[in-house]
Amino acid sequence: MxxxxxxxxxxxxxxxxxxxxxxxxxxxxxxxxxxxxxxxxxxxxxxxxxxxxxxxxxxxxxxxxxxxxxxxxxxxxxxxxxxxxxxxxxxxxxxxxxxxxxxxxxxxxxxxxxxxxxxxxxxxxxxxxxxxxxxxxxxxxxxxxxxxKIVYRNGAKPNDLICVSGDLGGAYAGLKILQREQEVFKANPDVQPELKGYDYILERQLKPEARADVIRMFDEMNILPTSMIDISDGLSSEILHISEESKCGSRLYDEKIPLADETKKFAEETLIVPTTFAMNGGEDYELLFTVSQDDFDKVKNNPLISIIGHITEQSKGNFLIMSDGSEVELKAQGWSHNK
Amino acid sequence: MxxxxxxxxxxxxxxxxxxxxxxxxxxxxxxxxxxxxxxxxxxxxxxxxxxxxxxxxxxxxxxxxxxxxxxxxxxxxxxxxxxxxxxxxxxxxxxxxxxxxxxxxxxxxxxxxxxxxxxxxxxxxxxxxxxxxxxxxxxxxxxxxxxxKIVYRNGAKPNDLICVSGDLGGAYAGLKILQREQEVFKANPDVQPELKGYDYILERQLKPEARADVIRMFDEMNILPTSMIDISDGLSSEILHISEESKCGSRLYDEKIPLADETKKFAEETLIVPTTFAMNGGEDYELLFTVSQDDFDKVKNNPLISIIGHITEQSKGNFLIMSDGSEVELKAQGWSHNK
CATH class of the missing domain: 3.30.1330.10 (PurM-like, N-terminal domain)
Structure with missing residues (x-):
């Protein structure tokens, strides 16, 4: 050496x-x-x-x-x-x-x-x-x-659709697996790490990709988002950046948030609400963006993206809507149940 | 705090x-x-x-x-x-x-x-x-x-004049003073550091300036250097960069190299040949550049710059000419007497 x-x-x-x-x-x-x-x-x-x-x-x-x-x-x-x-x-x-x-x-x-x-x-x-x-x-x-063509964080308008590329929370779930296996290894170096079945989310953590393909798709489909940010922290803090800069509010729908099967499986295994990884995790490097309602036809059924909510007036705040209709207010640096 | x-x-x-x-x-x-x-x-x-x-x-x-x-x-x-x-x-x-x-x-x-x-x-x-x-x-x-107007390292031609802004070696001399006084302080914390009379070279080390004024002067006087580099390492290694990139040689004249009075004084005090600070020191952040002979009238007697030598054919190598006529070959990472 x-x-x-x-x-x-x-x-x-x-x-x-x-x-x-x-x-x-x-x-x-x-x-x-x-x-x-x-x-x-x-x-x-x-x-x-x-x-x-x-x-x-x-x-x-x-x-x-x-x-x-x-x-x-x-x-x-x-x-x-x-x-x-x-x-x-x-x-x-x-x-x-x-x-x-x-x-x-x-x-x-x-x-x-x-x-x-x-x-x-x-x-x-x-x-x-x-x-x-x-x-x-x-x-x-x-x-x-x-x-x-440059898209800033500050162009979102009420009624715009909130979209995200790929799936969320995988990188954070991958990190948790790596940390768990390291603890096991420290306790007993002879135990082999149990990483099988988690290839995808481990790769999300260790070798993430940037969404060049989504930007190319925007160009090809003539989509110009009204605002955009990449998800390096959790979805919660990123949508708050867009809301704050655009002076508006937001509604996200829990059941619409895209999660990979492995992320859900690891969440189940560790008894964590799956969306938590997406909302409070980080390092997904997916794109969170808003488009005008006029672009609905271009973003619905688009394999690269999911529509997860919409922009509101600023006075309406920022909330995650659960499948039972309850609302969770989004807070900076994470989220907290308030209803 | x-x-x-x-x-x-x-x-x-x-x-x-x-x-x-x-x-x-x-x-x-x-x-x-x-x-x-x-x-x-x-x-x-x-x-x-x-x-x-x-x-x-x-x-x-x-x-x-x-x-x-x-x-x-x-x-x-x-x-x-x-x-x-x-x-x-x-x-x-x-x-x-x-x-x-x-x-x-x-x-x-x-x-x-x-x-x-x-x-x-x-x-x-x-x-x-x-x-x-x-x-x-x-x-x-x-x-x-x-x-x-962009000036690269690779445009020097034989017979071009080699020029430098300001004075050289001061930053390195300043560093040596600071290091000396720190040693004294370590040996006896009650001794006050002896920094008086060295304000200029201490400032050259601690708060250097970049030569924006020289670049403005080039513009005003319609001077376009044929090559240029800033002196972050010693003059010796910087002129070798220009020679190598321009595929030429160089002759520098020891007595032409600009030194501040304080640099000379500190060199005397420490029994070091003053030019050593300029050739092998560093962090002067002066500009080393070459101009065509046609620009001689513009650079002679210019208060911001000194003409310190000229460019030669590559086969002639890179030398520092001493006042007694002896020649010192310039080497990468420093210089060594060979005559």
């Missing part, structure tokens, strides 16, 4: 950047000068940045480094898609302690590069530093959109 | 972003959505990112947090200026351990914001995370330039 200390920071940067191929025409100059040069012509530019810190956002006890690299890119791309924009470039900053081997860093980079290939994004810059402690990855993603 | 743990990550982000005012027309949307939106119209986009890690790039024993925040911004802006471009936006990512008080974080933010005001740059995004250990700041700077 080789050590990072031997290679040094400059060596690390070189090792990381020597096989990078540029694929986007907007990338005029990538790594290799004081800065990258991009040309977006008449498009507007979308910029977002996210940090993942060891011990806070991930636990290396159950996170393969390649998956971590992949996820670090995806969470940033998801923010670009949530503007109805297309990511084109990223810069990657890594602080890493000498306890990591070079082989470990290579795995991390492999994941970063795989995500870039998958989403057709160029790595145009970055910086690598030693750290006296854990691993920290900070990525900035840059993308493009036509000015009149 | 208040703790960061009480406020939490979301609170920190809010505290940091609530008084940010947008000043650039290219900033369409700053903090507050999934991503920022920028509009550069027909300009090209410059992107660069740099990380500062505690214990690696700074020592809090002698770095005031406000200065650190200021410097973290400046080092990134310097990379944008080094493309002959104007920085317009930054994103700021901070990982910080709970051992820091809220007041300490405020100081850091104050420095970041002061730099943004000074250089007229908008903070358009960022992320804040706890860290189990030290403080890490990662900043991405975004700027604009007209396509045909």
């Amino acid at each position: 080789s050590s990072i200390a031997e290679l040094g920071e400059f060596g690390l940067i070189k090792r990381f950047s020597n096989d990078i191929k540029i694929i986007n025409s907007s990338t005029v100059k990538g790594i290799g000068d004081d800065a990258a040069v991009l040309d977006y012509k008449d498009k507007q530019i979308i910029v977002t940045t996210d940090i993942l810190a060891e011990g806070i956002h991930f636990d290396l006890a159950y996170t393969p480094l390649k998956h971590l690299g992949y996820k670090a890119v995806v969470v940033n791309l998801s923010d670009v898609y949530a503007m109805n924009a297309i990511p084109k470039q990223i810069t990657v900053t890594i602080a890493i302690s000498n306890r990591f081997t070079l082989e470990a860093v290579d795995e991390l980079y492999k994941g970063i590069k795989l995500a870039c290939e998958t989403y057709e994004v160029d790595i145009v810059g970055g910086d690598t530093s030693s750290s006296y402690t854990g691993l920290i990855i900070s990525i900035t993603a840059i993308g493009e959109a036509e000015k009149n | 208040s703790s960061i743990a009480e406020l939490g990550e979301f609170g920190l982000i809010k505290r940091f972003s609530n008084d940010i005012k947008i000043i650039n027309s290219s900033t369409v949307k700053g903090i507050g959505d999934d991503a920022a939106v920028l509009d550069y119209k027909d300009k090209q986009i410059i992107v660069t990112t740099d990380i500062l890690a505690e214990g690696i790039h700074f020592d809090l024993a002698y770095t005031p947090l406000k200065h650190l925040g200021y410097k973290a911004v400046v080092v990134n802006l310097s990379d944008v200026y080094a493309m002959n471009a104007i920085p317009k936006q930054i994103t700021v990512t901070i990982a910080i351990s709970n051992r820091f008080t809220l007041e300490a974080v405020d100081e850091l933010y104050k420095g970041i914001k002061l730099a943004c005001e000074t250089y007229e740059v908008d903070i358009v995004g960022g992320d804040t995370s706890s860290s189990y250990t030290g403080l890490i700041i990662s900043i991405t700077a975004i700027g604009e330039a007209e396509k045909n």
